Amino acid sequence: MVMNLGNKELWDELKFELGGMKLNKLEGVKDKKLLLGAGNRGADILFIGDDPDLYDDEELKVSLGTSGEFFMKLCDLADLSPEKYYITNLSKCVLKWRELTGNEREHMRDYLDMQIAIIKPKIIVSLGQEVTGILMGKEIKIPEVRGRIHSYFGGIKLIPTFDPSYVKRTRDASGRKAKPAIEFWNDLKMIKGEIEN
Incomplete structure (x- = not known):
């Protein structure tokens, strides 16, 4: 699906505004x-995370051995090709959400x-507890909300799941049968099923 010209102009404006933002903790980074x-x-799918390793640039380039490479491989295995999704982070930079000031968080939430x-x-997939809590507007525990489809504004489906970096760590430590890895895989299959319906 190709964006129409109006959307391209809006996107370029958003990109320009973000480019002019100064983040306190980025000084010296x-x-x-x-x-x-x-x-x-x-x-149709928007993945939202809080992990600077999910992507290195706008072309979905990822570094070897990172959670981003792990995540993209799992998406490929689940037949969720890069054409089917867009991925973004809450903080839009190498910092995590909790490292931003309150004012910076407000701006980043506006950008999101x-x-x-x-x-x-059609579907927003929240990757991890922090992202899911922000989108749902309340404190949550991922095991209590994942595996189900929730409603988001504008009729968008919200599917919470684990942070890929957490899944990678537990899988590396416990093998591919680690419970979070199995549940994350099931969530990816559910996402694919929803897109096909």
Whole structure:
């Protein structure tokens, strides 16, 4: 799906605004770039994480051995090709959400809401407890909300699941039969099923 010109203009404006933002904790950090995300901006699936390793650039490039490489391999195995999704982080940079100031978080949440409005996904997949809590507007525990489809604004389906970096750590420590890895895989299959319906 190709974005129409109006959406491209909105996206370029959003990118420009983000590029002009200064984050306190990025001073002195080697990688200062701010990225809206990566993938197909017209996709039905929007993955939202809080992990700087999920993507290195807008073309879905990932570093070897990272949670991003692990995540993309699992998506490929679940037949969720990169054309089917867009992925973004809450903080849009190498920092995690909790490292941002309250004011910076407000700005980043505005950028995220604008991204959602422009992309118009059918499904938002929240990767991890922090992201899910922010989107649901309350404190949650992933095991209590994952495995089910929740409602988000505008009729969008919200599917919470584990943070890929957590899944990778538990799998590396316990093998591929680790419970979070099995449940994460089941969530990916559920997402694929929802897109096909």
